Amino acid sequence: MRPRPPTYTKFRDVQAEIERTGSAIFRDAEGVESLIIRYPYSIQYIHSYAEDSPFFLGLAEGKLRGSRCRRPKCRFVYATPRSHCMVCGAPTEWFDLPTEGRVHSWTTCHFGSEAFLSETPYNLAMVEFDGVGSLLLVRLKDAVESDCYVGMPVRAVFDPNPKYSITDVWFVPRR
Ligand SMILES: [Zn+2]
Numbered sequence: 001m002r003p004r005p006p007t008y009t010k011f012r013d014v015q016a017e018i019e020r021t022g023s024a025i026f027r028d029a030e031g032v033e034s035l036i037i038r039y040p041y042s043i044q045y046i047h048s049y050a051e052d053s054p055f056f057l058g059l060a061e062g063k064l065r066g067s068r069c070r071r072p073k074c075r076f077v078y079a080t081p082r083s084h085c086m087v088c089g090a091p092t093e094w095f096d097l098p099t100e101g102r103v104h105s106w107t108t109c110h111f112g113s114e115a116f117l118s119e120t121p122y123n124l125a126m127v128e129f130d131g132v133g134s135l136l137l138v139r140l141k142d143a144v145e146s147d148c149y150v151g152m153p154v155r156a157v158f159d160p161n162p163k164y165s166i167t168d169v170w171f172v173p174r175r
Pocket of ligand 1: 069070071074075076085086087088089090
């Protein structure tokens with residue numbers, strides 16, 4: 001026999017109980033009860049970045065790489081990897097983005113996936129760069145929600161221990 005886990009109507013109380021004991025019951029607004037447990041789950045992926053590889057190799061070298069249309073009459077500039085131009089369809093070439101930009105928009109996330117739980121709440125920002133036609137979605141650290149504003153000058157920071165992941169870069173306010 002195992003005693004029935006305690007019942008909660010707020011999910012944050014369920015989360016706290018799961019942290020303490022590994023199981024809890026959540027009762028929803030209609031009175032339906034769900035048993036919720038902690039369940040370890042792990043997968044090792046073997047993943048190819050393929051033609052996006054220079055972007056991730058660049059992060060590990062402290063470089064932000066964007067892509068630029070090769071067609072002379074277009075030359076549209078992207079803040080992200082893109083093998084072909086979204087405007088005209090021509091192939092692109094890599095170039096180094098500036099490491100300083102401005103906040104175009106942002107949101108503060110009060111929920112996060114497992115990788116970001118330790119830093120939740122955290123900011124996600126769309127960063128704009130001079131001379132670049134699209135935006136880069138990145139985390140914005142060292143700023144609370146009330147610090148952030150549209151047009152805020154920001155600069156890139158690169159993880160000194162890169163993992164070839166988009167989390168190898170984040171931005172902070174330029175002061
Ligand atoms: Zn183009």
